[in-house]
Amino acid sequence: MSRLCCSDFRQFMDPYLDGEFDVRERAEFDAHLAICGDCRRHYEERAWFQQSLRPVLAKPVPMPPDARVRLRAKLAMATKPSGLKLWIRRLAIPVPLLAAACAVFLVVTPLAGFAPWVTDAVDQHRLTLPVEVPSSMADDVDAWFEGKLPFRVESPRFDENVHLLGGRLSRIGGTAGYRSAAYIIYGVGRHKLSVIAFENRDLDLNGGRSRVIQGKDVEFYERNGYLVALYNRGPVAYAVTSDLPEEEFVSILKSAL
Amino acid sequence: MLKGLFGRKKEHVDFEETAMPVADALYGAALRLLRDPQLAEDLVQETLLRAYRFWHQFEPGTNIKAWLFRIQTNLFINHYRKHQGEQKVLDDRQVDDLLERYSEPAQVTIPLDLRESFLKEVVGDEVLAALERLPVEFRLAVLLADMQDFSYKEIAEMLDCPVGTVMSRLHRGRKLLQAQLYQYALDRGIISGPPAEEEAEVESLEAFRQRKAAGGER
Structure with a gap:
């Protein structure tokens, strides 16, 4: 084995610096570094x-939140197609098991499907609907709805990080047809948070994932990457929708419950 | 939040937990490659959609980041490369000129007492601008090694080229980066120094090892 010369050292300084060499190769470079002042300065x-x-190069560039929402x-x-494939694959299981699976499926499906509301x-959260009452004061917005809806x-x-932007009249689908609703919109940093309030009579609003927040029952639904949290206050249901991460969303909900 | 996206099927949860955390790194690299947020977003979307489709091919326990970057790098080379505006990239003549003038890093050594001001004035946006001016094959090598910390072997697999080629692209890419920053510092009077002599052509790592094994001096 010959000794390393300066031009080799300089030419292969990158893999040496990057830790690409094995122990033996590295020892050769180390030895050269120890005896050659010129190469040491270069190195x-x-x-x-x-x-x-x-x-500077390795500084992370996070994906913008709206791009992340689109990605999700x-x-x-x-x-969807992959779910279908799974079902096709399951057809290979024995018939009695399949029949049993179908029976379970029939029972489970209505719960797993999304209620129209x-x-x-x-x-409505995804559309940027123009507000009819642009205001950051909750009292003003509530007063504007008075007399326009059959409920209060x-x-x-x-909390103070959530900024009220305004409200408008809306409607929402239910098993008993459409009913009037109030649509209220808020800004949270670069995220949007919307609330739809509607009468809960005759509606089965269960079927989500239940969580108790501040002693109140809240049902969570997930659809298209959005979280919908539903809670009742007397005869009125409030559906809060956002693309915020769940824990952040929950901590915001806490402030209002 | 993510859990609900794909229902509760194990493979979906696995994908969310394993692949999704790499989305930011993929985006950062895509942005430096394409220099356009919309195109970068499209590339990352396509990368993760493809990864999801071929999720069964990913071997648990192996390097997820390398696997995803291989998909993204291939997509970039085959479909996106043409989209990146080449107008601001160094042309062949500028590359040769810079490599020739600053062939030896130490020929434009920055005195120790000027290092701080060099860092303060040069390192930052100018580094990223210089990176974005690198011709794409050098930019890819520098990004994968210095931004994402991949080994030469991993990069060689992503680019489907020999390890020696990775070394030579990285060597030239870094040199070009360094040369541009020295030039920038020289132009602004932060440092002074005469550029100098030409360096011999880069030898491949393989050839170097063979020569060493044979015991030959250069």
């Missing part, structure tokens, strides 16, 4: 440069 300069640049929506759509809440609206009073 030191290069190492300093790499070290200074690395934090695309992925959610992509799961969940779909409505998400659809109480816009949720969230």
Whole structure:
């Protein structure tokens, strides 16, 4: 084995710096570094440069939140055919088991499907509907709804990070047909949070994932990457929709419950 | 939140927990490659959709980041490369000129006492601008090694080329980056120094190892 010369050292300084060499190769480079002042200066300069640049180059560039929402929506759509494939695969199981599975499926399906009001809440959340009462004061917004709806609206009073933007009249689907609703919109940083208030009589609003927040029952539904939280206040149901992460969403809900 | 996206099926949960956390890294690299947020978003979307489709091919326990970057790098090379505006990238003549002038890093050594001001004035946006001016094959090598910390072997697999090619692209890419920043510092009077002599052509890592094994001096 020949000794390493300066031109080799300099040419292969990158893999040496990057830890690409095995122990034997590295020992050769280490030995050269120990005896050659010139190469040591070159190496030191290069190492300093790499070290200074690395934090700039490696600085994370997070995906913007709205791009992440679109990504989730695309992925959610992509799961549909795969779900179908799974069912096709399951057809290979023995007939009695299949029959049993079908019986379970028939019972489970109505619960797993989305109630029309969940779909409505998400659809209205996704559209940027113009507000009819632009105001940051909850009292003003509530007063505007008075006399326009057959129930009293109480816009949720969230914490100071959630900014009320205004409200408008809306409607929401249910098993007993459409009913009038109040649509109230808030901003949370770059996210949007919307609330739909409607009368809960004759509606089966269970079927979501139940959580108790501040001693109140809240049902969570997930659709197209959005979370819908539903709680009742007397005869009025409030459906809060957002694309915020669940825990952040829950902590916001806490402030209003 | 994510859990609800795909229902509760194990493979969906696995995908969310394993692949989704890499989305930001994929986006950062895509942005530096394409230099356009919309195109970067499209590339990441396509990468993760493809990864989801081929999720059964991912071997649990192996490097998820390398697997996803291989998909993204291939998509970029085959479909997106043409979209990136080449107008701001160094042309062949500028590359040769820079490599020739600053062939030896130490020829434009920054005195120790000027390092701090060099860092303060040069390192930052100018580094990213210099990176974005690198011709794409060098930019890919630098991004994968210095931004994402992949080994030469992993990069070679992603680019489907020999390890020696990765080394040479990385060597030239970093040199070009360094040369641009030295030039920038020289132009602004932060440092001074005469550029100098030409360096011999880069030898492949393989050839170097063979030569060493044979015991030959250069």
